[in-house]
Amino acid sequence: MTKAAPDAYLIIITNPLNSMIPLACEVLKEANKLNARKVFGCSTLDSVRAATFVGEAICKDPKTVDVPIIGGHSGNTIIPLISRSNPPACLEGDDLQKMIKKIQEAGTEVVKAKAGKGSCTLAMAYAASRLIFSILRAADGEKEIVESAYVKSDVMPEVKYLASPLLLGKCGIEKNFGLGKVDECEKKMFCEAMEILKKDIEMGEKFAKAKICEAQKNSKKS
Ligand SMILES: NC(=O)C1=CN([C@@H]2O[C@H](COP(=O)(O)OP(=O)(O)OC[C@H]3O[C@@H](n4cnc5c(N)ncnc54)[C@H](O)[C@@H]3O)[C@@H](O)[C@H]2O)C=CC1
Numbered sequence: 001m002t003k004a005a006p007d008a009y010l011i012i013i014t015n016p017l018n019s020m021i022p023l024a025c026e027v028l029k030e031a032n033k034l035n036a037r038k039v040f041g042c043s044t045l046d047s048v049r050a051a052t053f054v055g056e057a058i059c060k061d062p063k064t065v066d067v068p069i070i071g072g073h074s075g076n077t078i079i080p081l082i083s084r085s086n087p088p089a090c091l092e093g094d095d096l097q098k099m100i101k102k103i104q105e106a107g108t109e110v111v112k113a114k115a116g117k118g119s120c121t122l123a124m125a126y127a128a129s130r131l132i133f134s135i136l137r138a139a140d141g142e143k144e145i146v147e148s149a150y151v152k153s154d155v156m157p158e159v160k161y162l163a164s165p166l167l168l169g170k171c172g173i174e175k176n177f178g179l180g181k182v183d184e185c186e187k188k189m190f191c192e193a194m195e196i197l198k199k200d201i202e203m204g205e206k207f208a209k210a211k212i213c214e215a216q217k218n219s220k221k222s
């Protein structure tokens with residue numbers, strides 16, 4: 001990609017996404033071709049699931065429901081901001097906790113059900129096509145297109161990569177909306193998620209650096 005299409009958008013679906021985006025960015029950085037505005041970790045399925053489950057709970061068509069997602073794309077790092085659901089979800093106590101868990105565990109549930117035979121496919125195809133079409137529509141000049149995705153981020157100094165709502169534009173990410181307003185419960189979940197994210201990010205970066213180092217040594221030998 002760095003040689004054949006250095007200006008291309010890079011959208012990664014492969015897990016572990018929290019580490020794969022740092023890994024990819026390290027490789028692009030090494031080749032002097034990193035344009036972080038065009039590198040996306042596809043966490044759109046979390047947005048799709050949140051809209052579907054919240055929509056079911058409040059009897060609304062999921063297509064009309066928006067729930068911002070922050071954090072990452074694995075278990076507890078997926079933080080659906082139900083307090084900012086549009087239309088409002090008004091979930092509290094046990095119902096709220098169950099909803100959050102349902103969104104966070106939905107992917108793992110499918111992986112377990114398929115018992116070693118992959119993960120969810122059709123829903124993933126839908127989510128990927130939604131992100132790709134959003135990016136293309138924005139590149140084509142359509143305004144006010146917002147998607148949550150896991151990207152290189154300077155929103156929080158503690159974590160260099162983060163999922164958050166993004167305004168898309170002609171050249172990729174136009175603006176990162178960051179965390180925005182979060183309630184106390186969401187803030188607590190985010191603080192816990194940051195500790196996991198930090199380790200996941202470090203793992204991706206370390207892996208990339210080791211592979212780059214190995215490749216450099218091999219090229220010197222030959
Ligand atoms: N971002 C997201 O929301 C989602 C991400 N995923 C991720 O997408 C990836 C694919 O998922 P599935 O299609 O369900 O998995 P799968 O197990 O059905 O397919 C993986 C494919 O990769 C091939 N493969 C494995 N190692 C390879 C290598 N070194 N070189 C070339 N091919 C290789 C396997 O032969 C297999 O065909 C996984 O990493 C999964 O975790 C899946 C669903 C949602």
Ligand SMILES: O=C([O-])CC(=O)C(=O)O
Pocket residue numbers: 015045106107108110111119120
């Ligand atoms: O864990 C997996 O392989 C599947 C996944 O990311 C999801 O369904 O969100």
